[in-house]
Amino acid sequence: xFKPRVFSGVQPTGNxxxxxxxxxxxxxxxxxxxxESIFCVVDLHAITAxxxxxxxxxxxxxxxxxxxxxxxxxPKKSIIFNQSQVREHAELAWIFNCVARIGWMNRMTQFKDxxxxxxxxxxxxxxxxxxxxxxDILAYKATHVPVGDDxxxxxxxxxxxxxxxxxxxxxRIKELDVGVPNPTPSPELPEDLFFPVTEPMIAGPATRxxxxxxxxxxxxxxxxxxxxxxxLTDDAEAISRKIKKAKTDPEALPSEVDGLKDRPEADNLVGxxxxxxxxxxxxxxxxxxGQQFSAFKPALSDLAVEKLSPMTxxxxxxMADASEIDAILKTGAEKASAIAExxxxxxxKIIGF
Ligand code: ADP
Ligand code: NA
Numbered sequence: 001x002f003k004p005r006v007f008s009g010v011q012p013t014g015n016x017x018x019x020x021x022x023x024x025x026x027x028x029x030x031x032x033x034x035x036e037s038i039f040c041v042v043d044l045h046a047i048t049a050x051x052x053x054x055x056x057x058x059x060x061x062x063x064x065x066x067x068x069x070x071x072x073x074x075p076k077k078s079i080i081f082n083q084s085q086v087r088e089h090a091e092l093a094w095i096f097n098c099v100a101r102i103g104w105m106n107r108m109t110q111f112k113d114x115x116x117x118x119x120x121x122x123x124x125x126x127x128x129x130x131x132x133x134x135x136d137i138l139a140y141k142a143t144h145v146p147v148g149d150d151x152x153x154x155x156x157x158x159x160x161x162x163x164x165x166x167x168x169x170x171x172r173i174k175e176l177d178v179g180v181p182n183p184t185p186s187p188e189l190p191e192d193l194f195f196p197v198t199e200p201m202i203a204g205p206a207t208r209x210x211x212x213x214x215x216x217x218x219x220x221x222x223x224x225x226x227x228x229x230x231x232l233t234d235d236a237e238a239i240s241r242k243i244k245k246a247k248t249d250p251e252a253l254p255s256e257v258d259g260l261k262d263r264p265e266a267d268n269l270v271g272x273x274x275x276x277x278x279x280x281x282x283x284x285x286x287x288x289x290g291q292q293f294s295a296f297k298p299a300l301s302d303l304a305v306e307k308l309s310p311m312t313x314x315x316x317x318x319m320a321d322a323s324e325i326d327a328i329l330k331t332g333a334e335k336a337s338a339i340a341e342x343x344x345x346x347x348x349k350i351i352g353f
Pocket of ligand 1: 009010011012013019020021022023024146147148149150151206207208209210218219220221222
């Protein structure tokens with residue numbers, strides 16, 4: 001059987017926000033005690049939307065690394081590194097570009113969102129983004145991927161790529177004896193698998209945090225409005241100002257979760273409170289049901305400040321010493337390479353290089 005192994009990452013494209021923290025990074029912390037874990041700063045992904053200034057890319061990479069550590073990812077327990085330092089990602093992504101079909105990529109809603117109106121002028125890398133994501137995961141034969149809900153479609157594509165590779169090269173995988181027995185044998189499926197068919201881990205009350213200004217859009221680094229998101233580097237004043245200005249409706253909070261239906265802004269704020277306090281949305285409504293936002297918002301601000309400010313302080317401390325962060329990334333890249341190199345060696349043999 002495949003060894004249980006977790007892989008996930010965040011792009012160094014700007015400030016980390018509450019959505020990245022609640023939907024991804026905070027959920028990695030307990031996982032690192034349960035499974036071998038690899039957490040990547042995906043800088044090759046960051047250039048799909050354009051090349052930032054060289055200095056900016058490096059500082060954003062350090063900032064995401066600092067956020068991982070400040071959030072509780074322990075470099076002694078987990079591998080932390082940046083993608084561009086391990087060549088296997090790019091090499092396997094190219095091979096996967098030749099496994100995946102153009103039609104698969106054309107169906108990706110993130111490409112449609114990010115490319116905007118002028119699709120012909122988007123980078124080819126933006127279209128191929130999910131193929132690189134599949135390579136990130138499968139270069140380590142990762143079995144589990146904890147991400148936010150927006151990545152669901154990309155993870156399905158990762159599974160499709162793994163399955164197509166396993167099927168197309170079934171004979172070579174068997175002949176070279178580089179697979180593991182298929183845990184779910186059937187006449188249509190190969191007996192031995194080279195790549196695992198990865199399981200997404202998308203759970204909890206914060207799988208999709210929405211913009212504070214528009215309950216129909218996800219909170220995102222690329223939203224031009226800074227009021228739309230809480231950044232992990234925001235101070236207490238900024239956090240409470242943004243929550244105060246967050247869009248809401250005129251009703252009181254309901255006492256049952258059902259009452260949040262068709263109230264996306266209320267649902268979002270209750271979800272944020274639940275995720276930050278480690279409760280369910282129903283628990284939160286048990287406490288605040290019947291109250292107005294004028295009472296709930298200050299409680300949410302206090303909670304957010306209480307949870308985020310120690311992390312912000314730790315990030316600032318880490319950012320002040322680039323050499324400490326760089327050393328962690330260097331060690332991490334060495335450990336990551338030690339896993340990915342033998343996988344790619346087998347892939348080359350399977351293909352016939
Ligand atoms: P962004 O979408 O802000 O550019 P990334 O693409 O780097 O961020 O995503 C990093 C991780 O954060 C992924 O696991 C993604 O699913 C998660 N994530 C991003 N935005 C949100 C959100 N609004 N709510 C929950 N999780 C999110
Ligand atoms: Na994303």
